Amino acid sequence: MQSKNGESPKSALNSAQEPVDSAEGESGIEEPDAEVGQSQKADTNGEEIKTGPINMFRGFAGTSSRVVQQAASILEEEIAAGIIAAKQVEKHFVNSSALRLHEPNVLMQRFRRDLHEVIDIILDLINVAVQYVDGSDRQGITIRSTEQRAGSGHKINDGRGGVKPLSYLSTLVVPKSVKAGESVELTMILENGNEEPTDESSFHSTDLVSTHSNRIPGNQVVFRPSSVKVEPHTTEEITVAVNVPNETPAGVYSGLIQATEMDQLRAVLVVQVD
């Protein structure tokens, strides 16, 4: 690599006041702009020195810089490969019968926005976690507390001019906090929007677990009545009582409520212990 005046690179580099790169040659290095060269001179003007290095680097990277052009080409190749792979995954997804959505276009748009390969589908806990699309006669059952509206806003047309809930995962938040050794209750409402009654179902809860792995045993969650049958287009109220054991550490505890004869129905119970 020779400098533009024929000097060896070493002597050129030893002079801090000379441009550090040579004229374009075998390495493809572009000669810095003349204006850039000026800014490299040792100068007592601190402002000039501060802007000098940035201008120097701008001058070094013209469009003819080989390494920059190489990098640009490689980036485009890699991105293109990612787009192709994403389209292959999208095609597979459309043909798959394992998961059918009411609104496939929404998820397809997600795939198309991504320019990278998408291999795993991370389920959206609110929109996708519990959905059944094959005409199950249980689709009309919803579960909510007295503080919530049914369906939590996620609804689709039922084909008869009305709407039905899309999501069957509700969150039941006990409205007030409770101390260790005390009990708290909330009212859970079961609404049957179907034409047929439900089977007699009883309820159970998992352990309620805090973010610090402390637990309230599931058997401390009591349902009154213990089982219920809901007639068509009616609601039934169930009182959910949480008995917090003594010495339970403070925290927010969550657990899952399920029904024995309504396997698609579940709700997250949340209790705050002071």
Next chain:
Amino acid sequence: MTRMNSNKIREIRLFVPFVIWLDMKHPDLFEPVKAALERYNTIIINALLNYLPTKEPRRYLYDLVPVYPKRSGKGFRPGLCIATCRAFDGSIHNALRSAVALELLHNAFLVHDDLEDGSEYRRGSETLHAEHGVAIAVNVGDAMNVLSMRPLMENLTILGPDLTWQIYTEIEHMARQSVEGQAMELGWVRDNTCDMSEDDYLRMTLKKTCWYTCIHPCRIGALIATGGSVSLDRFNRFGYYMGAAFQIQDDLLNLVGDYEKYGKEIGGDIWEGKRTLMLIHTLNNCADDEKEQMRTFLGKPRHERQLNEVERVYQLMDKYDSIEYARSCSRQLAGAALKEFYMAYGDLPDSDDKKFIQDIVLYMIERDI
């Protein structure tokens, strides 16, 4: 630890006087950038520590997880993420969890990378596997990967499901590219590949380093701030050029840096047989017999390599000006990054964070740590 002959190091350093002159004459030039990095790093480390479980097992797991993050890391990745978010008028609060996840994943890569390279020192102290053994270190690295999931999950309550999903997509791509790039590099070492091209190096660097060091942090920061309303592809070239310049500079520091500041063994990359741009340039330009010498050296396991052989590699790099060539490439890429900066951020109002990002391009290649 074996050190290079000090005379050899001094001789090579004469080739790079400009940078040292710049830093010595104007030592405060990078102070604002360093100060901003320090601020962001402090925020991130404090937030990261809050995600560590306070339960057993501690001695061989949770007490070791913060070791790497707490060492004097630069905090580039979360800093870029947060600064980009703020430059687009977003908040630290919204970007914090994603930035913590980036830092955890980065440190997980470092733990495993040190093991895969056989590195003995990291940031001035023994590497995790050197101090605690391979098995413990691998598991701690795995734990960092696992722990990065929680802050990303918590994005759901801060940013909503749509943005959370998109951030996950960015992280998934980022992590996968990194392991693919690492596989390329490890494969070259394992197969003793000595005919790589510069394109090979640039592709490996894009995959291993640039996506996760620069491109995705910027993309995620802008995604969070704008809710996905800006095209994230505007950061691809900017992040790539900057990341490549950064990686070349890191490799240069490994050869000619100051150990006290750099924190890793000087010349360690040659001992490891790492395929840096300098090494590839030398292999592609040297004479056949010299290339054969290098091939023999690179084909040996690390513990069989000798100091005189490492010095010979240095001599060849010197002979073919490979170090200065790499430095020039680094500067060209940094210059290109600065041009791309105006494409990516030019339409934003001036702000401290926008200035920080611009200045960090220069700092990344002029730094000595």
